Amino acid sequence: MLKTLISQVKEYKKDAFLTMFFVIVEVILEILIPLMMAGIIDEGIEAQNMNAVYKYGAIMFVIVIGTLSTGFLAGKYAASASTGFAANLRDAMYTNIQTFSFSNIDKYSTAGLVTRLTTDVTNVQMAFQMIIRMCIRAPMNLVCALVMAFMIHAELSMIFVIAMGFLIIVLGTIMFFATRYFNQVFPKYDALNESVQENVVAIRTVKSFVREKYENEKFERAAQNIYKLFVKAESVLAFNNPSMMVAVYGCILLLSWLGAQSVVGGTLSTGELTTLFSYIMNILMSLMMLSMAFVMITMSLASARRIAEVINEKSDLVSPEDALTTVPNGAVDFNHVTFSYKHGTGEPVLRDIELHIHSGETIGIIGGTGSAKSSLVNLISRLYDVDRGSVEVGGHDVREYDLEVLRNEVAVVLQNNVLFSGTILQNLRWGNENATLEECQEACRLACADEFIQNFPDKYDTYIEQGGTNVSGGQKQRLCIARALLKKPKILILDDSTSAVDTATDASIQQSFEERIPDTTKIIISQRVSSVQNADRIIVLNDGVVDGFDTHDQLVKNNEIYRTIYETQTKGKEEA
Amino acid sequence: MPKKKGVLGRLLKEVFKRYPVHILIVLVCIVGQSICTVQGTLFTQTLIDDYINPLLGTTNPDFTPLLHALMRVACFFAAGVIFSYTYQRIMVSVTQGFLRDMRTQMFKHMESLPIRYFDSRTHGDIMSVYTNDIDTLRQLISQSIPQFTNSVITIVTVFISMLTLSIPLTGISVAMLCVIMFISRSVGSQSGRYFVKQQITLGKMNGFIEEMISGQKVVKVFNHEEEAIKDFRAVNEELRQSANLANKFANVLMPVTIQSGNMSYILCAVIGSILALNGSLDLSVGTLVAFMTLNRNFNNPVGQISMQINSIAMAQAGASRIYDLLDQESEPDEGIVTLCRVEVDDAGNMQETEKRTGRWAWRHPRPDGSVELVPMKGDIRLENVNFGYNDDHMVLHDVSVYANPGEKIAFVGATGAGKTTITNLINRFYDIQSGTITYDGIDIKLIKKDDLRRSLGVVLQDTHLFTGTVMDNIRYGRLDATDEECIEAAKLTSADQFIRHLPDGYQTMLTGDGANLSQGQRQLLAIARAAVANPPALILDEATSSIDTRTEILVQQGMDGLMRGRTTLVIAHRLSTIKNSDCIMVLDHGVIIERGNHETLMKQKGKYYQLYTGMIDLD
16 A cells, blocks of 8 residues: 555655655754754853853754755655645546546545545645654754763663653553544544535535425434544544653653663763753654654654545546557447446446447337446447447457547436536537537537537536536537537437437437437437437337347337327327 | 734734643644753753863773663653653644644635625535645644744753853854744745745636536537646646746755855854953853854754745644635524424414424514514515626616415526526525515515525526435435435425436435436436425425426426425426416516416417417526
């Protein structure tokens, strides 16, 4: 886990090492300062020697300047290294998320990924900065102080060693218990984040059902969960400082007692005793820093684990080596396809599907709610992999193609249409980033979207809010179709993409498809017979099985399900 | 967003207001701990002079006084440790409690904000306040506040001790302290500026990520991964830069203050020595030595404070975003009319009751103190309504709609003609510019929003489900509905069948807005949810658009049963579903161009006729 993270330091390694280098120099210089202070007092003031005061004062001045500049540089590089590291972590996660397949995406919640990319990274960033600054500085400081103390009086210095042994045991115990709680905290964070997200997204639903109070209570519980775990974790951490104090105070008391005897016994000068005390202060300060770093690290371990999880997540759909880079035509073949969402473990949603679609055909798909229509078409652009059998596009198994090539040639307008915040033009150019305004307009005319866009005050520069809340459902769908058309695909799949568009518009969209993109294979899922009845052939899906696959006229004659749907939908018209 | 002045003060005041006793105990503990620490420091200073020097040269040194002194000090130390643990433990509760309180307060407030607030922000940016911005407060409260208090106490006590030793040297120390403070402040404010920028960028980043990951499937089908990464990198780099600058200034602060402290030490040593050795001042060598120790103790806390600047600056940035949310104005609700249950006696008189009679009335308090009960019937009228999302661009013009109790009113029109907008006005998501909307003869502006919305069951165009079981989601319509009632509603609306096919039936967990259901299934659930609410009036906005027609007919039958006797406003593209409406309004560019029932409209041979016979399309 830590290896994954550390490998992301990358170009900021230099800055990280520079930080450590400067910290080391800083600490060495700093450690000399008490010596100079002792010099001023022992050889200067106590000996009433003005020259010694000047001498040590001057040396100390130089050292202070040195410490200041190294400290300055260390701080600067530490900031750059840690924030750079954080940026790399976010980049690594985000880049990897882009390789996720649909089933990888389904595994993580959006809110969870957002927390990992922000909160968790911030935790790790702070811990990393602490590590390269404090975790070099404080132990160095400790070691140097110890060495100096040993040089002054080895036996007395054993006190320090004992104290540190005590601390290591205590801190280890604290860390063990706190980490356990922190590991539990972050999933609760995801839950809280999700709660907020859900409410922001569905605020209209919340308000129309007047569920503000209910949501408040739900949120309060989520917040309370975090509170409880954090209090548990941090109560353990609260032992940190007091145990530090016990160690330091113990040292002071022992040193006073034993030191006094040594001084009286003549093995230690009073100046040396004072210096030993100042090393205690030195050690105290380093321990304080260490304990702060320690808290941060404990907390960030849980975050680090979560980040590593995302970076190490392997997409279960990857382009093969020597992948095919061209799709010869728009033919689609399903050979005995069985598919389930949980890779063979779940109930199969498609069973033994056998379909052969010619290039350039227009195919309609009709079937009840939940009859796996979307699942069927999602296999064509390899958004999921089949359990058994194979799906072929242009005569080759979809698993032989380079994914990008395949998806460029197979354009899907998903059922859950999403527009992104940005202008209409920007949204359209998702289909083809180099599309000119004319090309975009052309695509919109095909999708019957041009007219309403022209009616907006800002036309193609109209700003779309997140989720497309400022356009109507039908407008959104047509924009999504236009966006897919701009890809100029060999296969175009519309997954119930005209449900909010009225019948006539729907018909004229279909007609323009027929006229303008005759060579493209068009697969249209719809609830409306009118949307599919002019298709070359129609697939009737029922509960994951193909119930019929024929022309409209034949189906009306031979397929009971289709006939029923047809009759119920045309009844109104006949009466009129 | 401009950095707000005084957010920290406001924040601290709030901490104190919420946890006064806790804070008081913490302060007492900190003072106690400081006193104990000072005792220790004082002891080490007197150790040599009072306990060691007298023993020097004696043949049989008596260490008993030292032992006694040590025991006394040990007691102080023990007390210090106890004080320290006590306040740290209390601070944990205060910190986490306060964060919890702030989160829930923000959430409550957010729920009360008008729809417009949500329209204008990315979801992730709002989410960021609850995590990234709140997190900035944690260190401030748990560490910086105690540390700060502690340091100030140390500075003051040491200052007093210093004064008793030598006034001129104290002067030098204080002068240096001022220099340090000045540097700290200017570097700190630089750092603060960039922290504000960092938090804003973090919010922006959160927004970007949330939107892109929510739409990740679209990213995939469009092979848009590279562009998504490119855009991400731009925001990421922006965040890195502001974070880098903010941290740089904060990091540099510590060496600067500590070394300035050392400078102060040198200065005092040199000047002190000159004064002591010349004998020009009454300054003994012993006093000077003691003073030098104090000088160090004086400068140390300053270094500690400077270490906290980082978190203070960050918290300031976070707090300003938190208060930005909290200071948003809530949805105004000046309504006085509420909904209440009534029972009707044989004479036809209405009486307020707690019983579930199934009958409702509007409780309308009059200025003279009397209360009028208006029976709730579901009479909805729009008169000459004009509305625009901005004042300068009207989307509805002079719209009048009369829905008598129990009638089914349908809206037909091209996408963007203003159908959804009308329903948004009735439940007051937006307020109209002119005209009136009345509900049972009462201006809806007089009705409390909660009660108004409770009286309307809505199935929105965009279906949103919540994390929880299928049962929970249906029960969302009426929280006290029993399992049986929920299942009943699901059966009525034909959702029961597919629910039974789910892996865990009604107990199947839905996550991510019901991502594992198809659009049609989500709509069925939304309808069941509205059915269980059993409201007196219904608004159905394209409620069945993704449901297959076979199921739709079943739903329709169920709905017709449900809607009997209820006022229903329907928006649908499939004209067959609205044919039996009492009145059909044909909307065009925000204007009602035709109205009447199916037969009259067909006779008129106007736009509806053309639509129905398929002669023209809606656009």
